Amino acid sequence: xxxxxxxxxxxxxxxxxxxxxxxxxxxxxxxxxxxxxxxxxxxxxxxxxxxxxxxxxxxxxxxxxxxxxxxxxxxxxxxxxxxxxxxxxxxxxxxxxxxxxxxxxxxxxxxxxxxxxxxxxxxxxxxxxxxxxxxxxxxxxxxxxxxxxxxxxxxxxxxxxxxxxxxxxxxxxxxxxxxxxxxxxxxxxxxxxxxxxxxxxxxxxxxxxxxxxxxxxxxxxxxxxxxxxxxxxxxxxxxxxxxxxxxxxxxxxxxxxxxxxxxxxxxxxxxxxxxxxxxxxxxxxxxxxxxxxxxxxxxxxxxxxxxx
Ligand code: RRO
Numbered sequence: 492x493x494x495x496x497x498x499x500x501x502x503x504x505x506x507x508x509x510x511x512x513x514x515x516x517x518x519x520x521x522x523x524x525x526x527x528x529x530x531x532x533x534x535x536x537x538x539x540x541x542x543x544x545x546x547x548x549x550x551x552x553x554x555x556x557x558x559x560x561x562x563x564x565x566x567x568x569x570x571x572x573x574x575x576x577x578x579x580x581x582x583x584x585x586x587x588x589x590x591x592x593x594x595x596x597x598x599x600x601x602x603x604x605x606x607x608x609x610x611x612x613x614x615x616x617x618x619x620x621x622x623x624x625x626x627x628x629x630x631x632x633x634x635x636x637x638x639x640x641x642x643x644x645x646x647x648x649x650x651x652x653x654x655x656x657x658x659x660x661x662x663x664x665x666x667x668x669x670x671x672x673x674x675x676x677x678x679x680x681x682x683x684x685x686x687x688x689x690x691x692x693x694x695x696x697x698x699x700x701x702x703x704x705x706x707x708x709x710x711x712x713x714x715x716x717x718x719x720x721x722x723x724x725x726x727x728x729x730x731x732x733x734x735x736x737x738x739x740x741x742x743x744x745x746x747x748x749x750x751x752x753x754x755x756x757x758x759x760x761x762x763x764x765x766x767x768x769x770x771x772x773x774x775x776x777x778x779x780x781x782x783x784x785x786x787x788x789x790x791x792x793x794x795x796x797x798x799x
Contacts, residue, residue: 492781493788494774496530496754498613498732499650499677501585503530506749506789507770510708510736510759511536511589511615511654514767516565521574525583528770530755533587534571536617539597541567545622545700550763551690556709556738557760558690560622560700563591568601575610584611589654591617593626595639602647610649613677619656621686621706628686630656633666640674652678652734657685657715658722668726679727680734680757681719684708709760713738717751724752724794742776752794 496506508531514520516535524532544564551558565571568590575586588610592598598616605614618629618636629635630653643651653676658664671679684706689696696703716737724733735753739745740761748756762769786792 492778492786494777494781496789498734498754499730503585503755505530505774506753506755507745507773508532508587508734508755508757509762510757511587511617512559512561513759513762518574523767525578527767528774529758531585531587533589533615533757534574535565536563536589536591536620537565537568537571537601538563538592539568539600541565541570548698549700549705551697552760552764553690553709553711556707556711557763558688558698558705558707559684560698560705562622562700563593563620568604572604572608572610575612576608579609579611586612587615588612589615589617591620593623595642598639599642602643602651606647606649612650614649614651615654615678615680616643616651617654617683619654619683619686621656621684622700624701628656628683630667630683633663633670636667637670637673640670644674650677652676652680652732654680654683654736655719655723657682657712657719657737659715661722664719664722664726668723671723671731672726672728676731678732678734678754679723680736681723682712682716682737684759685712685715708737710738710740713744713747717747720748720753721751721796739773742773742778742780745773745777746780746792749789749793750796752796754789754793
């Protein structure tokens with residue numbers, strides 16, 4: 492039985508990876524991911540200069556998921572570029588590099604440097620960080636999203652995908668898909684956390700930044716994540732792969748993302764809760780389901796969600 496998958500003609504041993512932000516900021520974090528059972532891994536979204544991020548507490552595990560307002564803490568673009576280039580020298584050209592500039596100019600500057608480097612992997616351009624005060628999520632501003640992609644694809648020539656925020660309206664899915672279909676994107680990652688939710692315990696908020704408002708991940712968001720994966724799988728060109736993200740706790744959740752059309756599935760909250768062994772557990776559980784259904788490869792069921 493095979494759990495191999497493909498994104499733009501590169502083959503991965505399996506369809507699991509971390510979600511950007513989950514245990515992927517430092518060299519130690521990234522080394523652990525490398526030595527895990529994941530099919531590949533992605534670096535923490537970065538900015539040109541390193542950032543401390545928001546004041547703590549800024550991440551809290553909840554019974555049904557998590558809430559965070561990290562505020563884009565990262566070690567700075569050059570650290571991650573050096574990291575992925577060092578990995579290439581070791582023969583690993585399957586990496587994902589997440590960038591989240593605070594302006595279009597900052598994203599252009601990072602992409603210019605990646606373009607002229609030896610980087611061979613994929614850039615995941617984060618259009619959906621919900622936690623920076625005064626910086627709206629680009630993915631919710633459709634004109635801006637188009638402008639950003641126009642500018643980027645006027646010069647950028649390497650494999651690139653975008654990480655989207657969750658959408659909740661059929662008209663919005665269609666508008667966004669029409670925009671994305673105009674560009675040579677390799678993949679779309681759905682979804683980032685559901686932004687600006689409020690969690691309360693003992694008459695108090697549980698995180699400090701933004702008066703307690705933060706992005707929700709985990710089981711709370713699985714139905715929304717699946718809806719976004721399914722919609723974009725149907726609406727986007729066939730050559731744009733979908734990377735599913737949101738609410739994966741078990742092999743059954745991975746299976747459901749794949750049924751909806753995901754080619755790869757990212758793990759965020761559950762990686763935070765369970766640590767690196769989560770990947771081998773999820774693979775075992777996924778294979779158990781596939782065996783019971785007599786599926787020999789992901790292609791036997793990928794995208795084939797039954798409709799009534
Ligand atoms: O660092 C964060 O606060 C953060 C980011 Br960049 C993101 O894309 N999604 C999220 O939930 N938190």
